[in-house]
Amino acid sequence: MEIKHKAGFVNIIGNPNVGKSTLMNALVGERLSIITNKAQTTRHRILGIVNQLEYQVVFSDTPGVIQPAYKLQESMMDFVKSAFQDADVLLYLVEPGEKRLKDDALYERLKKNEIPLLLIINKIDTTDGPKLEACADYWREEFPRAEIVPISALNSFGTETLMQRIVDLLPESPPFFDKEALTDRPERFFVSESIRKQILLNYKKEIPYSVEIEVEEFKEEADIIRMRAIILVARETQKGIIIGHQGKMIKKVGTEARKELEAFFLKKIHLELYVKVAKDWRNNDRDLKRFGYK
Ligand code: GDP
Numbered sequence: 001m002e003i004k005h006k007a008g009f010v011n012i013i014g015n016p017n018v019g020k021s022t023l024m025n026a027l028v029g030e031r032l033s034i035i036t037n038k039a040q041t042t043r044h045r046i047l048g049i050v051n052q053l054e055y056q057v058v059f060s061d062t063p064g065v066i067q068p069a070y071k072l073q074e075s076m077m078d079f080v081k082s083a084f085q086d087a088d089v090l091l092y093l094v095e096p097g098e099k100r101l102k103d104d105a106l107y108e109r110l111k112k113n114e115i116p117l118l119l120i121i122n123k124i125d126t127t128d129g130p131k132l133e134a135c136a137d138y139w140r141e142e143f144p145r146a147e148i149v150p151i152s153a154l155n156s157f158g159t160e161t162l163m164q165r166i167v168d169l170l171p172e173s174p175p176f177f178d179k180e181a182l183t184d185r186p187e188r189f190f191v192s193e194s195i196r197k198q199i200l201l202n203y204k205k206e207i208p209y210s211v212e213i214e215v216e217e218f219k220e221e222a223d224i225i226r227m228r229a230i231i232l233v234a235r236e237t238q239k240g241i242i243i244g245h246q247g248k249m250i251k252k253v254g255t256e257a258r259k260e261l262e263a264f265f266l267k268k269i270h271l272e273l274y275v276k277v278a279k280d281w282r283n284n285d286r287d288l289k290r291f292g293y294k
């Protein structure tokens with residue numbers, strides 16, 4: 001008997017910080033998307049691909065839904081909208097106690113949508129039975145057509161059942177990507193994201209949101225990968241903050257990022273970091289294009 005191949009785009013959407021990236025990483029089994037407890041950690045639409053003999057699931061992790069305040073955030077919301085358009089299955093991720101999506105138009109669109117929808121209540125490890133039941137009741141009323149799936153992405157609890165439901169819903173189709181592929185992103189992307197994660201973890205307030213990373217060099221040699229990256233800031237005054245007293249801060253960022261990258265690439269890494277100003281890059285169309293946001 002011929003085995004029919006299934007494939008499709010499964011796009012994860014939701015408010016900031018509900019665990020979208022944690023879920024994608026858990027489903028794919030790789031740390032493709034960076035995770036922190038800060039909103040707007042994810043800026044791009046990032047693909048994570050799961051391949052089995054009889055199916056290929058192409059997950060999309062997306063930025064959390066916000067009201068954009070500058071052009072970078074407008075582009076981020078364009079990534080979210082694109083995830084509405086090509087989905088074969090939509091995963092709307094919420095956490096206990098949460099109400100609606102932080103954009104009314106998108107929320108209404110989601111309600112009217114006819115794409116198969118799984119409403120995933122994440123972080124159930126943080127709640128109890130009665131509260132979870134109340135939460136499920138709320139969402140059942142809001143989205144009568146959705147299937148409600150409670151999970152804890154952090155503990156991979158319920159993720160296997162979820163994966164099974166996703167595969168059930170996939171249409172018959174040949175694969176969209178090479179069956180060896182894990183993501184559509186080049187290696188350099190993971191270098192810049194790893195550095196950006198350290199910026200999110202080590203700096204306060206507006207700094208992480210003003211930073212972009214450009215990987216200038218990625219040279220793989222027999223026993224080492226040599227990397228050089230520039231940390232771009234939006235204002236001159238932010239340069240000194242990134243560098244820190246006697247260069248301590250940037251050194252810490254470099255060390256931590258290098259450790260993570262060595263675990264990711266399974267190879268020794270040499271990482272050089274520089275800081276430059278790209279004045280108000282978050283509102284500059286040319287810069288946004290250059291950094292892959294347009
Ligand atoms: P995103 O902004 O939706 O992509 O959320 P992230 O995946 O970056 O996660 C945001 C925060 O929620 C991080 O601190 C995660 O560790 C945490 N988180 C994600 N999933 C769970 C979960 O199932 N339980 C708990 N307790 N925390 C979680």
Ligand code: MG
Pocket residue numbers: 020021022033034041042061062063064
């Ligand atoms: Mg994320």
